[in-house]
Amino acid sequence: MTTASIAAAVAAIAIAGRETGAGVLLGMLAPLAAAGVSWVLIERTFKREPEQLTSLMIGAFGAKMLFFGAYVVVMLAAVRVPPVPFVASFTGFFIALYLAEALLMRRLFAGG
Numbered sequence: 001m002t003t004a005s006i007a008a009a010v011a012a013i014a015i016a017g018r019e020t021g022a023g024v025l026l027g028m029l030a031p032l033a034a035a036g037v038s039w040v041l042i043e044r045t046f047k048r049e050p051e052q053l054t055s056l057m058i059g060a061f062g063a064k065m066l067f068f069g070a071y072v073v074v075m076l077a078a079v080r081v082p083p084v085p086f087v088a089s090f091t092g093f094f095i096a097l098y099l100a101e102a103l104l105m106r107r108l109f110a111g112g
Contacts, residue, residue: 001039001100005032005093012089020085027081027089030071034064035097039104046108 009028013021038060045056072090075081 023082023085024089027086031093
């Protein structure tokens with residue numbers, strides 16, 4: 001997930017230009033961090049205590065809601081990143097990374 005995200009961010013910056021780079025990179029960071037951490041926790045929990053996976057995911061959902069809300073407010077209000085590249089990047093990476101995580105979970109649950 002990390003390698004693909006960095007490659008996509010570099011490509012987006014190359015296409016859109018350096019002036020939008022900060023918005024693109026900052027839009028990528030929170031979804032990448034959250035998806036990476038949650039994937040590691042999901043994989044470890046499933047291998048050790050699969051019966052705890054649902055409660056872990058519910059707790060992680062709540063934590064991510066708070067984290068993403070605070071992150072977006074801080075980036076747009078305090079850091080003042082360019083809003084259009086930031087929101088486009090955040091949304092795109094959020095969708096892509098959680099799709100990747102869902103596909104990885106499907107493979108994990110199928111025993112692969």
